[in-house]
Amino acid sequence: MFEQDISEILIGEDELKDKVKELGRIITRDYAGKEPVLIGVLKGAIMFISDLIRYIDLPITIDFMAISSYGASTRSSGVVKIIKDLDHSIQDKDVIIIEDIIDSGLTLSYLRKNLMERGPRSIKICTLLDKPERRMTDVKVDYVGFTIPDKFVVGYGLDYAEKYRNLPYIGVLKPEIYND
Numbered sequence: 001m002f003e004q005d006i007s008e009i010l011i012g013e014d015e016l017k018d019k020v021k022e023l024g025r026i027i028t029r030d031y032a033g034k035e036p037v038l039i040g041v042l043k044g045a046i047m048f049i050s051d052l053i054r055y056i057d058l059p060i061t062i063d064f065m066a067i068s069s070y071g072a073s074t075r076s077s078g079v080v081k082i083i084k085d086l087d088h089s090i091q092d093k094d095v096i097i098i099e100d101i102i103d104s105g106l107t108l109s110y111l112r113k114n115l116m117e118r119g120p121r122s123i124k125i126c127t128l129l130d131k132p133e134r135r136m137t138d139v140k141v142d143y144v145g146f147t148i149p150d151k152f153v154v155g156y157g158l159d160y161a162e163k164y165r166n167l168p169y170i171g172v173l174k175p176e177i178y179n180d
Ligand code: PRP
Pocket: 041, 042, 043, 044, 045, 067, 068, 069, 070, 071, 076, 099, 100, 101, 102, 103, 104, 105, 106, 107, 108, 158, 159
């Protein structure tokens, strides 16, 4: 279907599954006796959060926030927009933000600051992918699945112009597809 647009599979399905399981176990251990709220950042984090929660053996709750800074580009616009806010208060809660990728860091630094103002007991960040070469602002990340090189990746929730989110693996998009 999309295979002709992908130059390389960076992280395959089995590798993703093993890592997501491992992160689930670590979070379960770190939050023993607590009831964390996992906040999935829509839309990119959809697959990661839905797989991750299967491996967290705690009485968690989940909520979602939709923010966007990319639009139909491979670069962040730098302007972060809240499209959907949380349904519930996070006051006095242990919050774990679940992201698919940290690139420039602009989305997460905005989000962390925004959520901090709501009086949570704690906030940690869990990202499946980290692309440190492109960081424009410093973000403290607590849980990282994979550190990846500066290549434009799609799949497993990540899009280019809203496409490719349904690929079951993380693939590198051929530059001729986006060309910017
Ligand atoms: C992508 C990705 C992260 C963010 C990372 O979201 O899912 O949320 O960009 O980039 P940054 O560190 O440079 O801010 P996007 O804005 O494309 O929205 P989406 O999740 O709906 O695809």
